[in-house]
Amino acid sequence: MKTMLIAGNWKMNTTIDETEILTRQIIEGITNNLDPNVDVLICPPSINLSSASKLIKDTRLRLGAQNCHYEQKGAYTGETSISMLTSLGCSHVILGHSERRSYFGETNQFINLKVKAAVQSNLIALLCIGETKDERENNKTWEVLESQLFSCLIGVDGNLLEKVVIAYEPVWAIGTGLTATNDQIQEAHARIKNYISEIKGIPGRTVPVLYGGSLNEKNALEILSIQDVNGGLIGGASLTSNSFLSIINSAQRVIN
Numbered sequence: 001m002k003t004m005l006i007a008g009n010w011k012m013n014t015t016i017d018e019t020e021i022l023t024r025q026i027i028e029g030i031t032n033n034l035d036p037n038v039d040v041l042i043c044p045p046s047i048n049l050s051s052a053s054k055l056i057k058d059t060r061l062r063l064g065a066q067n068c069h070y071e072q073k074g075a076y077t078g079e080t081s082i083s084m085l086t087s088l089g090c091s092h093v094i095l096g097h098s099e100r101r102s103y104f105g106e107t108n109q110f111i112n113l114k115v116k117a118a119v120q121s122n123l124i125a126l127l128c129i130g131e132t133k134d135e136r137e138n139n140k141t142w143e144v145l146e147s148q149l150f151s152c153l154i155g156v157d158g159n160l161l162e163k164v165v166i167a168y169e170p171v172w173a174i175g176t177g178l179t180a181t182n183d184q185i186q187e188a189h190a191r192i193k194n195y196i197s198e199i200k201g202i203p204g205r206t207v208p209v210l211y212g213g214s215l216n217e218k219n220a221l222e223i224l225s226i227q228d229v230n231g232g233l234i235g236g237a238s239l240t241s242n243s244f245l246s247i248i249n250s251a252q253r254v255i256n
């Protein structure tokens with residue numbers, strides 16, 4: 001049975017009022033209408049997690065952060081700890097997003113510290129990996145994905161792997177309107193699952209893999225129907241309730 005996670009990455013968008021309006025619209029849209037095999041996650045900016053957290057209480061909507069620090073507390077100006085996130089009711093944290101890698105210099109080693117800290121504290125790490133346009137054109141896609149997976153998952157073994165979800169996001173597809181072809185997506189997702197099973201010694205068990213990169217209400221049904229796609233990480237199209245709810249609807253159609 002396929003399960004789906006539809007995750008909205010709001011990035012640095014939405015004021016507190018906008019957060020509340022959008023959260024309410026999504027809650028209204030999914031109430032009484034969400035298949036038990038579909039999970040819906042919103043990841044507002046960290047400063048607005050607290051208000052979203054109050055609104056999602058007793059609903060099926062889940063809450064995630066877009067980043068965290070790996071230390072429990074201390075002198076890390078501007079950072080957010082995992083216990084701060086869990087105390088707000090966050091179940092997930094996005095880690096290793098390509099924007100954090102490229103604009104903020106996050107390395108696989110640094111991301112690995114966060115992934116380990118998150119899963120050890122029972123937070124689900126939504127680990128993003130993906131190749132650039134140049135890397136794809138130079139046939140380096142698999143080398144890059146493998147090295148991101150290997151390095152970011154060091155020390156994440158056994159039961160801890162149950163707290164990991166991978167998001168395959170080709171960097172050239174993020175925010176560009178370009179999407180990978182169905183064949184490219186299926187190939188990458190199957191290889192990611194096999195590679196993790198192999199290096200972690202868990203034959204027959206797989207980690208869920210979401211697709212991200214210009215996923216929207218028009219292409220969702222087709223992309224979510226691909227065999228090894230277990231949901232989507234959605235940026236731009238998660239910022240309006242109509243498009244996000246329409247993607248959730250497509251996920252339900254795939255499940256049924």
Ligand code: PGA
Pocket residue numbers: 009169173174175176212213214215233234235236237
């Ligand atoms: P996009 O962003 O849907 O706007 O391409 C996806 C992401 O960055 O997670």
